[in-house]
């Protein structure tokens with residue numbers, strides 16, 4: 001069957017067709033569509049029941065997926081690249097426990113930081129955890145690699161990292177799918193439960209097994225057919241290319257160039273194929289890879305020192321950002337293509353909060369109150385409201401990572417800052433802000449935590465937010481005095497009330513929470529439409 005699918009959708013369909021039992025994820029661009037596709041497939045009965053509710057954060061997602069795998073069923077975890085940092089504890093230890101049912105961890109990297117605060121490369125995590133990594137170079141391969149990845153995971157008893165980047169996740173191609181999905185695994189207990197008890201004695205044994213398995217991981221990379229070596233007529237100048245970067249190369253490559261090409265889509269690197277490249281006469285290897293120079297660094301230790309390695313580290317390709325057809329053309333000695341028109345005719349449009357958004361009214365009130373203090377510091381967080389850093393608000397003075405607003409405000413208050421205010425969304429608060437609030441309460445830190453509650457995860461398109469309807473109870477439960485958990489409705493008509501509440505809580509010497517609650521107007525529109533339809 002043929003479908004026109006985004007890379008994310010191909011991954012989702014591939015997982016469904018491979019007998020998936022549960023997808024666990026926290027929304028994050030460019031990975032969100034994988035889980036949404038599976039959710040829609042379940043709702044529309046296009047596939048059998050699959051657990052697919054959003055998780056509170058990437059760590060809880062990873063752990064739930066490991067639990068599903070423990071029970072012998074196939075599980076998928078999805079996140080954007082920075083989510084790997086959040087789930088790193090569970091991820092690294094899942095490599096030590098190993099798996100029972102197949103377990104694939106999808107990390108969607110965002111080179112050029114289109115929607116992210118860094119461009120870290122998740123392939124490092126696979127190497128760090130010493131597990132296999134798959135990196136599809138097109139949508140069909142992304143689909144096929146789900147079945148392959150689950151098989152490999154179950155055969156090798158290890159989690160598999162599937163790494164994609166923004167262009168792969170968000171571009172469409174025709175994908176051939178199987179007609180009948182594989183049934184889900186029956187529930188089955190792990191043969192040796194001690195594998196999942198990481199007491200030092202068991203963990204040491206497991207780790208030794210993981211180390212011993214490394215040659216077989218390499219053997220699969222060399223033999224399973226995903227890594228393809230093609231000897232050229234002029235093999236002195238070879239190319240090693242990975243994942244979607246292969247497409248950039250193929251856009252410009254002409255067979256008459258005669259180069260030997262090694263296409264890598266599975267890691268650990270296929271040592272035998274790299275050795276063959278050198279045996280065939282490669283004196284210079286150009287490494288074309290999307291993201292950080294992972295292969296370029298590794299390959300240096302795998303070839304004789306007189307073989308010249310070129311890539312991002314040597315300046316033959318840009319050190320930062322996404323590859324482009326032109327940057328790859330230049331690296332292989334071709335002239336750039338004629339100037340692309342869009343940049344010349346499309347005027348740059350800085351991102352902004354939607355008109356009518358409650359965050360706007362929240363910032364309008366906060367800015368007015370903040371001006372009444374000599375040196376206010378407002379610590380922001382990750383979400384639509386991060387745009388409060390830009391014109392016309394210029395309201396926040398820091399934004400680092402999920403949940404950092406609360407704990408950075410605490411640190412600033414510890415240093416003597418007053419007022420120290422954290423601005424955080426409802427979804428980000430339950431993702432990573434709650435623990436910081438507990439730190440504030442335990443220290444009675446002089447901090448105001450302003451939760452801008454739009455009742456959804458707005459920035460990624462309006463997914464469920466884990467604490468909707470329970471934020472006050474969560475704050476009470478964490479120990480914030482009930483009289484210092486205040487709720488306001490961010491609307492222009494309520495400006496005076498909101499400002500007074502903020503003033504009172506800033507003047508209170510302790511930890512307080514102000515919840516500015518009004519639904520995201522984008523999800524509100526959708527809800528109203530759905531209600532009309534009945």
Ligand code: SF4
Pocket residue numbers: 352353354356357358359384454458459520521522523
């Ligand atoms: S998507 Fe929703 S929360 Fe985000 S800026 Fe627009 S209205 Fe505000």
